[in-house]
Amino acid sequence: MKKYRLMSPGPTPVPEKVLLRMADTIIHHRTPRFRAVLKGVNDKLKKVFRTDNPVFIFASSGTGAMEASVVNVLSKGDKALVIRGGKFGERFTEICQAYGIEAVNYDLTWGEAADAVVVEKLLKENPGVKAVYATLCETSTGVVNDIKEIAKVVSSTDAVLVVDAISGLSADDLRTDEWGVDVALCGSQKGLMLPPGLAFLSLSPKAEKLVERSDLPKYYFCLKAAMKSYGKDDTPWTPAVSLIMGLDAVLDMLLEEGLDNVLTRHARLAHATREAVKAIGLEIFSRRPSNAVTSVRVPEGLDGAALVKKMRDEQGVTIAGGQAALKGRIFRLAHLGYMDEYDTITAIAGVEMVLSQLGYGVELGKGVARAQELFK
Amino acid sequence: MKKYRLMSPGPTPVPEKVLLRMADTIIHHRTPRFRAVLKGVNDKLKKVFRTDNPVFIFASSGTGAMEASVVNVLSKGDKALVIRGGKFGERFTEICQAYGIEAVNYDLTWGEAADAVVVEKLLKENPGVKAVYATLCETSTGVVNDIKEIAKVVSSTDAVLVVDAISGLSADDLRTDEWGVDVALCGSQKGLMLPPGLAFLSLSPKAEKLVERSDLPKYYFCLKAAMKSYGKDDTPWTPAVSLIMGLDAVLDMLLEEGLDNVLTRHARLAHATREAVKAIGLEIFSRRPSNAVTSVRVPEGLDGAALVKKMRDEQGVTIAGGQAALKGRIFRLAHLGYMDEYDTITAIAGVEMVLSQLGYGVELGKGVARAQELFK
Numbered sequence: 001m002k003k004y005r006l007m008s009p010g011p012t013p014v015p016e017k018v019l020l021r022m023a024d025t026i027i028h029h030r031t032p033r034f035r036a037v038l039k040g041v042n043d044k045l046k047k048v049f050r051t052d053n054p055v056f057i058f059a060s061s062g063t064g065a066m067e068a069s070v071v072n073v074l075s076k077g078d079k080a081l082v083i084r085g086g087k088f089g090e091r092f093t094e095i096c097q098a099y100g101i102e103a104v105n106y107d108l109t110w111g112e113a114a115d116a117v118v119v120e121k122l123l124k125e126n127p128g129v130k131a132v133y134a135t136l137c138e139t140s141t142g143v144v145n146d147i148k149e150i151a152k153v154v155s156s157t158d159a160v161l162v163v164d165a166i167s168g169l170s171a172d173d174l175r176t177d178e179w180g181v182d183v184a185l186c187g188s189q190k191g192l193m194l195p196p197g198l199a200f201l202s203l204s205p206k207a208e209k210l211v212e213r214s215d216l217p218k219y220y221f222c223l224k225a226a227m228k229s230y231g232k233d234d235t236p237w238t239p240a241v242s243l244i245m246g247l248d249a250v251l252d253m254l255l256e257e258g259l260d261n262v263l264t265r266h267a268r269l270a271h272a273t274r275e276a277v278k279a280i281g282l283e284i285f286s287r288r289p290s291n292a293v294t295s296v297r298v299p300e301g302l303d304g305a306a307l308v309k310k311m312r313d314e315q316g317v318t319i320a321g322g323q324a325a326l327k328g329r330i331f332r333l334a335h336l337g338y339m340d341e342y343d344t345i346t347a348i349a350g351v352e353m354v355l356s357q358l359g360y361g362v363e364l365g366k367g368v369a370r371a372q373e374l375f376k
Numbered sequence: 377m378k379k380y381r382l383m384s385p386g387p388t389p390v391p392e393k394v395l396l397r398m399a400d401t402i403i404h405h406r407t408p409r410f411r412a413v414l415k416g417v418n419d420k421l422k423k424v425f426r427t428d429n430p431v432f433i434f435a436s437s438g439t440g441a442m443e444a445s446v447v448n449v450l451s452k453g454d455k456a457l458v459i460r461g462g463k464f465g466e467r468f469t470e471i472c473q474a475y476g477i478e479a480v481n482y483d484l485t486w487g488e489a490a491d492a493v494v495v496e497k498l499l500k501e502n503p504g505v506k507a508v509y510a511t512l513c514e515t516s517t518g519v520v521n522d523i524k525e526i527a528k529v530v531s532s533t534d535a536v537l538v539v540d541a542i543s544g545l546s547a548d549d550l551r552t553d554e555w556g557v558d559v560a561l562c563g564s565q566k567g568l569m570l571p572p573g574l575a576f577l578s579l580s581p582k583a584e585k586l587v588e589r590s591d592l593p594k595y596y597f598c599l600k601a602a603m604k605s606y607g608k609d610d611t612p613w614t615p616a617v618s619l620i621m622g623l624d625a626v627l628d629m630l631l632e633e634g635l636d637n638v639l640t641r642h643a644r645l646a647h648a649t650r651e652a653v654k655a656i657g658l659e660i661f662s663r664r665p666s667n668a669v670t671s672v673r674v675p676e677g678l679d680g681a682a683l684v685k686k687m688r689d690e691q692g693v694t695i696a697g698g699q700a701a702l703k704g705r706i707f708r709l710a711h712l713g714y715m716d717e718y719d720t721i722t723a724i725a726g727v728e729m730v731l732s733q734l735g736y737g738v739e740l741g742k743g744v745a746r747a748q749e750l751f752k
Binding site for chain 1: 380382384386387388389390395396398399400401402403404405407434435436437438439440443470471474475476563565571572573592593594595596597598613614615616617618619688694
């Protein structure tokens, strides 16, 4: 018997009581009973997104919300500035291209964070840019971008700032309204501790003006339709009822713990993970590490893919390898969502044992001890 | 205490063992373990869709699959023929319009079924039509269209036939390959007995050719991306893991019962519902009634909305009222998905009691007795 342990940056483990809430009798969505749940969920989502603006819910993966942030905010002939520090930043450009939008790409070396000064310069050089697309936690590299500084730059222009906070929300700080983020995106299967299947999009009044004039084609992800239903505690299309019941439960959990405490918990686990990794003698890959996921450079001579595979198949611990150009070059340990100190200790203990099996010179327990020191 | 009984044409009740399957530990989707589940699901979906072609799964409501069937099959300047016998037929035209596609509308009086001869005539009059959009069960009226005859007409032309079988699949017969249906759509929360959140689309080689040349913009619902992943038992975006686990379980249930038996069960419940309704003295609204849902005309002088509300709030039985122009004029009793004889008896018994409360002259037990006769 090996327990199944999910330590990837999405999906993340779902608390048992949330699984059971989703296993309750399915109710009809066009009823006062469901609308009451949805109203509560809508109110609580605002708190978790730290915004007074509406947060719309889609039945889709996070990519659906990314598409919604392009097809509703932009119009034919508009330009977008896309900050690309990894696979998910690049996805915004792909979506822009699919809809005939010219994307000005700010390409970072993977592992580096965006520089607000460069964003400012690019906005000056490209006065036609209507929206800047940024990533809070770039899941593929484990970098958290300085959204606060980027928002300072963007909010002083006519452009709106769209932030992919899909894997970052509730792990990395995001002050949507305070910082001036116009559109924040999220997915259910990350810090929100749910199965995949829901995506979220918050909308500022500044961005709403662009939505009103947007002439890109859309239907399922149409925000005007979503806005019309939102005021009636309804959704334009059949919502994913069971996932929304789970959402109701996880939002209660997050608000009960307190958002600041949730962030502190993630920061604590992330810090301990990074320190433990360094104590083992490995190097953190990202220059500005996120509190959602820690990317570790695979040391010279070690088979990164084998490490991830052994962790999963032999230890029962599902971590993530590198994607695209980083395949085999990094591995990623998530401390995201329903995670505590002993989950971190487990991850580190597993990595140590597998490194040892792979013949990498590691003193067993050294990383674990470093985490314990920080946790005690 | 009142039990909650869901007798609407979607969502429908989810079997307890399926709810529990979905409440199992969430696993990562990019793993051999998940891919094995997905491969099994893909194979079983083909059987339920009665096709040898791939059936793609989206994390979305059924409307997402409808959009996918427009943006992937059609190209700029193409024309579509849309058979519109209710709210869901009309949705195809709305989607076409959103993407700049000219829709030739074949408008039926609500409650009537489409005539294949008219489809043939319209195709001759509009030689530029690349796709015909039809509905198996038009949920808003309870009509099942004669897809077999329509397919005969369409398959002898260059146009492809897209069938919205969202609420019809597994209740009303659909022989996708045998009849020559190119694209069949479904949603999870109907005959498939799951919560809402998944949508399905089958694709024939004839339709695939149109997909290859399609130049309408799309990203999340891009079938080329889905096709690329399908061969690797993968999905382009994060799949709704828990719903797919549930799907695995419901497909086993359907195949274990046998598709023909599933159809026979629905036909039996539908027949008994219609006969019981007539025994009560009410009239069936639809001219060609579906086996998924029975639409009943609200008799003169009776408050249709009050009937639905009393059924829900006092009897605990959630049935559906009329939509759009049919608001207050019909009520709809579903016998769709996880339903048996006693569910039908319950629905009829509830309707009789509420009719009696509303002062409609009904002999209690008359409709129930008629159903019993047919079931015994």
